[in-house]
Amino acid sequence: MAGQEDPVQREIHQDWANREYIEVTTSSIKKIADFLNSFDMSCRSRLATLNEKLTALERRIEYIEARVTKGETLT
Amino acid sequence: MPLVKRSIEPRHLCHTVLPRGIKNELECVTNVSLANVIRQLSSLSKYAEDLFGELFNEAHSFSFRVNSLQERVDRLSISVTQLDPKEEELSLQDITMRKAFRSSTIQDQQLFSRQSLPIPLQETFDLCEQPPPLNILTPYRDDGKEGLKFYTNPSYFFDLWREKMLQDTEDKRKEKRKQKVRGNDRTLETEKVPRAPHDRKKEWQKLALGAELAEDNSEEALKEREANGSATYHDRSGAPMYLEGMDGPFSLAALPYSQMNELLNRPGDRMYTRPHDPPPLPPMHPLGDIKPPSMISSSSGFSDSRPQSPAQMHGFNSNTPPPPPPPLPPPPPPLPSMSSSGPRGTPPPPIPPLPVQQQTPAIPPPPAPLQIAPGVLHPAPPPVAPPLHLSSPARLQQILDKGPPPHQSDGTVLPPPPPPPLPLPGARISSPCPPGPPPVPSFLSGAVGSPASHSSGKKHSASLPPISDARSVLLEAIRKGIQLRKVEEQREQEAAKHARVGNDVATILSRRIAVEYSDSEDESEFDEGDWME
Numbered sequence: 001m002a003g004q005e006d007p008v009q010r011e012i013h014q015d016w017a018n019r020e021y022i023e024v025t026t027s028s029i030k031k032i033a034d035f036l037n038s039f040d041m042s043c044r045s046r047l048a049t050l051n052e053k054l055t056a057l058e059r060r061i062e063y064i065e066a067r068v069t070k071g072e073t074l075t
Numbered sequence: 076m077p078l079v080k081r082s083i084e085p086r087h088l089c090h091t092v093l094p095r096g097i098k099n100e101l102e103c104v105t106n107v108s109l110a111n112v113i114r115q116l117s118s119l120s121k122y123a124e125d126l127f128g129e130l131f132n133e134a135h136s137f138s139f140r141v142n143s144l145q146e147r148v149d150r151l152s153i154s155v156t157q158l159d160p161k162e163e164e165l166s167l168q169d170i171t172m173r174k175a176f177r178s179s180t181i182q183d184q185q186l187f188s189r190q191s192l193p194i195p196l197q198e199t200f201d202l203c204e205q206p207p208p209l210n211i212l213t214p215y216r217d218d219g220k221e222g223l224k225f226y227t228n229p230s231y232f233f234d235l236w237r238e239k240m241l242q243d244t245e246d247k248r249k250e251k252r253k254q255k256v257r258g259n260d261r262t263l264e265t266e267k268v269p270r271a272p273h274d275r276k277k278e279w280q281k282l283a284l285g286a287e288l289a290e291d292n293s294e295e296a297l298k299e300r301e302a303n304g305s306a307t308y309h310d311r312s313g314a315p316m317y318l319e320g321m322d323g324p325f326s327l328a329a330l331p332y333s334q335m336n337e338l339l340n341r342p343g344d345r346m347y348t349r350p351h352d353p354p355p356l357p358p359m360h361p362l363g364d365i366k367p368p369s370m371i372s373s374s375s376g377f378s379d380s381r382p383q384s385p386a387q388m389h390g391f392n393s394n395t396p397p398p399p400p401p402p403l404p405p406p407p408p409p410l411p412s413m414s415s416s417g418p419r420g421t422p423p424p425p426i427p428p429l430p431v432q433q434q435t436p437a438i439p440p441p442p443a444p445l446q447i448a449p450g451v452l453h454p455a456p457p458p459v460a461p462p463l464h465l466s467s468p469a470r471l472q473q474i475l476d477k478g479p480p481p482h483q484s485d486g487t488v489l490p491p492p493p494p495p496p497l498p499l500p501g502a503r504i505s506s507p508c509p510p511g512p513p514p515v516p517s518f519l520s521g522a523v524g525s526p527a528s529h530s531s532g533k534k535h536s537a538s539l540p541p542i543s544d545a546r547s548v549l550l551e552a553i554r555k556g557i558q559l560r561k562v563e564e565q566r567e568q569e570a571a572k573h574a575r576v577g578n579d580v581a582t583i584l585s586r587r588i589a590v591e592y593s594d595s596e597d598e599s600e601f602d603e604g605d606w607m608e
Contacts, residue, residue: 011099011101012101014101014102015101015102015104015105018101018102018105018108018109019105019108022088022105022108022109022112025112026088026112026115029083029112029115029116029119032119032123033083033119033122036119036122036123036126039126040126040130043130044130044133047130047133047134047137050137051137054137054140054141054144057144058140058144058180059180061144061147061148061151062178062179062180064151065147065151065176066176066178068151068154068155068158069154069176
């Protein structure tokens with residue numbers, strides 16, 4: 001019986017070890033995926049804020065240009 | 076429901092069927108799971124690369140914008156230091172002579188089209204079943220459309236909207252043109268102030284007549300106060316009501332007109348107590364009052380006003396001789412230029428010279444029948460059918476108003492006249508491609524004879540029915556000749572327009588809004604390149 005148990009037990013132990021290894025790997029994959037998602041979201045929100053500021057700046061510059069530049073005379 | 080943008084591919088690590096004949100199943104499962112883990116890692120790396128690529132592209136575009144902004148700021152700072160307050164030119168010429176500032180801002184458009192779909196979603200979409208390959212049949216179609224468009228067309232609604240917008244811009248433009256011409260003929264309508272002195276004169280006259288008419292005085296004063304005070308109210312209610320009631324070329328889109336209509340409709344009968352004064356009459360004229368004109372036996376021509384310039388001109392000419400001569404000289408000179416500009420309308424006497432001149436320039440256009448400026452006329456062929464349909468009710472309305480006038484609103488005008496106008500559109504539409512010249516010479520001879528009868532017919536005499544029949548026949552034939560040219564020109568215009576406009580939502584909308592709200596006369600000369608980004 002002990003002889004039978006050993007190989008089976010060893011196999012089962014080995015199996016458990018493999019599964020734990022696989023589990024660790026997949027949970028790290030999930031963590032990486034989570035990190036990528038949150039990085040994407042935060043990056044997009046920062047870029048959107050930047051976009052807003054850029055647009056506001058552009059409009060102000062348009063206005064100032066309109067005020068300052070003398071138009072060409074229509075021939 | 077949230078749409079999954081990217082998914083790591085092998086979702087289940089060990090949900091696979093194990094092959095048979097394996098001794099160590101646990102090892103097998105482990106190995107399969109490890110292999111799937113590796114595949115998951117590869118899809119994760121693809122996901123990450125795609126993600127960073129999108130972020131990078133956005134940031135890159137921002138860097139371009141920031142750089143251009145930096146350059147503009149530098150240029151501005153230089154030009155500001157060069158500004159000299161003493162150099163300010165205050166000449167009025169500058170206002171008109173200088174080019175207007177054209178903003179170069181880009182508007183975001185077509186955000187959710189097929190082209191802007193992110194790549195991972197496009198890949199997901201490609202996994203779906205394709206539609207049937209109906210485009211194979213496209214070479215065999217007669218009308219040149221793609222076969223697949225009948226099964227599924229992603230741009231269907233946008234095309235529909237674009238057509239509608241373009242059509243609306245055209246309609247608004249033509250309304251504006253009509254109003255402009257109407258405004259040229261009757262400038263008094265827009266000026267409320269000059270009417271006031273006449274009102275007071277009237278009041279004084281009535282006071283002089285006697286105390287019995289003092290009531291009318293108070294009513295008229297009330298009406299005037301109403302006119303002045305409630306003008307803004309009429310703005311809101313009068314304009315929309317009027318616009319909704321009448322469509323197409325008939326809608327008096329100009330607010331002053333609708334205001335005037337409301338003003339005149341409110342007092343009702345009171346307006347008709349003073350038709351003796353010709354100048355105040357033209358303002359009342361175009362407002363389409365079909366209120367009980369019981370007092371208007373002599374001035375029936377005024378009550379017959381409807382929102383159509385030809386009919387108005389008829390009544391106009393019958394009652395106010397001074398106005399017709401001024402329009403007479405302008406039409407003959409603009410005629411050669413206007414003859415190529417397509418849309419012509421309904422007035423029967425002016426029309427005969429028009430096609431004649433277009434086809435045989437040697438024949439001098441008889442200026443006498445030309446009592447209406449060409450710009451007044453109705454524009455497009457589809458609206459020609461309703462104007463034709465409604466112009467004869469306009470004419471027949473004159474007949475109706477002469478008799479016992481029913482209390483009719485504009486909407487109920489149409490039911491009594493429909494049987495007579497029916498043969499007219501039918502006769503016109505049934506002839507597909509009538510040759511222009513043959514009908515024209517025949518009608519030329521008829522036109523020579525008819526001006527005399529038309530000029531007499533314009534005075535609202537009892538001989539209206541026979542003259543209107545002659546007019547209508549002439550009208551039809553002339554329109555047939557004119558329609559051919561109109562349709563060709565329209566087709567060319569539309570083709571050019573479609574080529575120009577493309578899918579630029581902002582352009583279309585801005586043009587439409589400009590036409591709707593602008594009062595300027597040079598709208599048709601807008602440089603489209605300025606609007607397109």
